[in-house]
Amino acid sequence: MAHPQGKTAKPARDRILETASRLFYQEGLRATGIDRIIAESGVAKMSFYRHFPSKTDLIVAFLNARHQRWMSWFKGEVDRRIDSEGRLDVIAEVLEEWFQQPDFRGCAFINTVAESGSSSSREREIAVQHKAELADYLETVARKLGLPEPAAMAEDMMVIIEGTIVRRQMTGDRRVTWACHRLIQAISRPYT
């Protein structure tokens, strides 16, 4: 091997994607330069461009991977709790688990849209698609719980979730999760 790192060395592509995922999420897409990703993943520049012909390709790979990873984690946690407790506000608890991670810096997709200008872009489309899938999932949950007007309920939940994430990113205050709890309970109460 040109640069011996033992048999367990991960392939260059994996190291690049891991480093990029960390930096893109932590520092932002525009703020993270190719050179830094190359340096921190310990890879040659040509290896980088062999696997990702452009920075945009790397961003797309990052967003797709994060979408897969986050969605399956979120669905798993919510389904498990819903099945045992049957209450919609277990979602607040799942979100709180996410917020507890020390590197939490909001939702990568919200941040991506915030960073995207007014013109449309591949990144923006992926983010919008991610949120559409999340809304779809919430509608199936509402249906499973037998709630009335599941589509409207899902949109209400989306507003609560996005607000909770953004608010938590801005303030870092745990009271945000309490507010999330109260709001979900409020929309779960039957109309008088």
Added chain:
Amino acid sequence: MAHPQGKTAKPARDRILETASRLFYQEGLRATGIDRIIAESGVAKMSFYRHFPSKTDLIVAFLNARHQRWMSWFKGEVDRRIDSEGRLDVIAEVLEEWFQQPDFRGCAFINTVAESGSSSSREREIAVQHKAELADYLETVARKLGLPEPAAMAEDMMVIIEGTIVRRQMTGDRRVTWACHRLIQAISRPYT
């Protein structure tokens, strides 16, 4: 005058700040270069650096101006409607007016935080301060309406508002405002 534009030409500083405000909001802070601001405001480079010693100074001026402008507009609209209708969900109508503006691209302060990396920055602090003032104002509104637990109510409202803004920026769908309406009505209903 060096570059005659008639008696009504605005001072260079104003033209710079107006152009920068448009571009920073529309395209993002990092995506907007000094050179473009200089070109589009029709000003010489030295005039720019006379008024704003660094790009950061211009960003700070932009955020402070936008904070003043947006907050006074929002408070004015909400106060007027609250006084005549006495319902908290007039806030959804005020937000919808904002969303109708053709250049709407979310909240400049949320976008700023999304663009700021994990390290703290002057821009981030201004954004956090802006949201703290908004939360304070909402608490006074809740108090004025005689609602129970105004502090918790204000935090609930913040989550709803942030979620509505982000959701609207992401989807552009008017149903988001309906969800905002429903949510405010839900937390306004007395607990059973």
Added chain:
DNA sequence: CCAAAGGTAGACAGATCTGTCTACAGATTG
């Protein structure tokens, strides 16, 4: 065995970005 695949190291090009500097021109004011 040897060719292909995948890797390293690093120079280089070209664009762009922030910020400085010179030279000059019109207006205001002491």
Added chain:
DNA sequence: CAATCTGTAGACAGATCTGTCTACCTTTGG
């Protein structure tokens, strides 16, 4: 009048960013 303030026009420096290119090395499959 002369100084000062505010402005224009544009060259320039230095950093950084994306992306290309050359040259060489090692492992593996046919």
